[in-house]
């Protein structure tokens with residue numbers, strides 16, 4: 001029976017259109033013949049967005065290339081001032097943009113707002129970075145010489161982003177690219193055009209306040225894969241940062257390699273956690289629940305595989321099952337809802353297929369299936385599934401972008417590390433243990449092979465201060481914090497002779 005719930009929130013399309021207006025998205029971007037922008041909350045069409053034609057895409061890249069040639073001459077701390085203003089505009093727009101993320105991507109309210117906070121955080125980081133694009137001074141082997149490295153702007157930076165972090169992923173790339181002196185051409189997911197348009201309007205406000213931002217510093221290409229391909233194939237784009245599936249990366253990576261462009265790839269994850277005998281089980285339970293069910297299992301960093309030591313399995317897994325069966329699913333705008341809709345039918349069908357395969361492989365499925373209560377009838381809401389597997393095989397070995405957690409028992413620590421690493425992807429990982437030998441081994445050279453390895457927190461929800469990305473089929477790229485900025489610049493090594501002779505390196509003699 002339905003619990004007594006407050007009146008249904010406002011119709012999705014109306015609310016989204018009001019936000020777009022408030023955020024300053026012009027009517028000219030919409031056209032009846034355009035691509036429908038849907039909300040996964042209700043399946044409603046919010047608007048029809050005019051798509052970018054191939055000719056327009058090429059013209060946009062040309063404008064971005066011209067903008068780069070102006071922008072690279074602006075001192076980096078001044079470029080940082082522009083990003084500071086973007087951060088200010090994002091602060092002012094946080095409620096609206098966060099809500100639009102909820103409406104368009106289906107994230108629950110706090111996660112929609114959290115996504116915008118992530119944008120603000122990376123802007124702050126980039127502002128500081130704009131005064132710290134340091135190169136080294138290096139000891140030379142020659143007398144009266146100096147050797148140093150200089151970091152220069154690189155060019156047009158292509159950004160291809162996915163529906164699940166429709167605006168934060170753009171910001172990790174764009175905030176760095178802008179302070180590094182690059183222009184940006186952004187191809188957002190065709191499933192999240194509205195948040196992209198809103199972001200563009202916010203950046204334009206910052207540009208107006210800054211004054212002197214060259215036209216074309218941020219271009220947005222709206223459309224499907226063909227439009228993305230134009231960006232990937234264009235020789236004026238020396239670096240492309242692409243977030244999405246490993247299948248997408250397999251297309252994009254070789255194309256970029258063929259023209260010697262730089263690729264920053266952030267692809268699939270098949271992230272695991274190990275629960276060791278000494279684990280704090282209360283803490284592990286919360287960590288696992290958020291990492292596995294948060295964002296309805298649609299994060300690259302979502303927890304998908306759980307290895308539980310046999311000595312704690314019967315204490316942890318029944319509690320986990322309880323959490324799974326009682327988690328609140330529903331309209332992500334409602335207070336208390338933790339699991340919103342999947343992005344579309346294809347995502348739901350993929351989940352069902354994986355669960356069938358898991359059953360065929362001997363798995364016992366708890367939960368799963370479509371949730372259609374009340375106002376959820378028109379979206380693709382799924383009950384999160386916890387699947388007890390006899391071993392790691394079948395669908396456990398790949399990423400299904402949905403809330404499925406495969407649970408397995410383990411006995412031996414070395415063996416579980418081997419199993420942990422025995423999948424294609426290498427994005428994020430974690431261990432719950434109070435044993436410092438296990439914890440340190442897990443994050444050591446012989447432990448997790450992932451780009452992110454955590455202790456006593458789940459694999460998802462990384463802060464922007466660290467470099468974000470992973471190894472193997474995750475693509476090897478790093479975005480956001482630490483020294484990820486270096487991928488957006490080119491490095492020149494400079495050797496200066498301030499003497500009167502010409503000593504050659506390696507002791508070579510060449511007297512003419």
Ligand code: UN1
Nearest residue numbers: 165299300301460461462
């Ligand atoms: C993604 O799913 O593409 O670590 C990125 C996290 C977020 C980013 C996820 N900060 O879960």
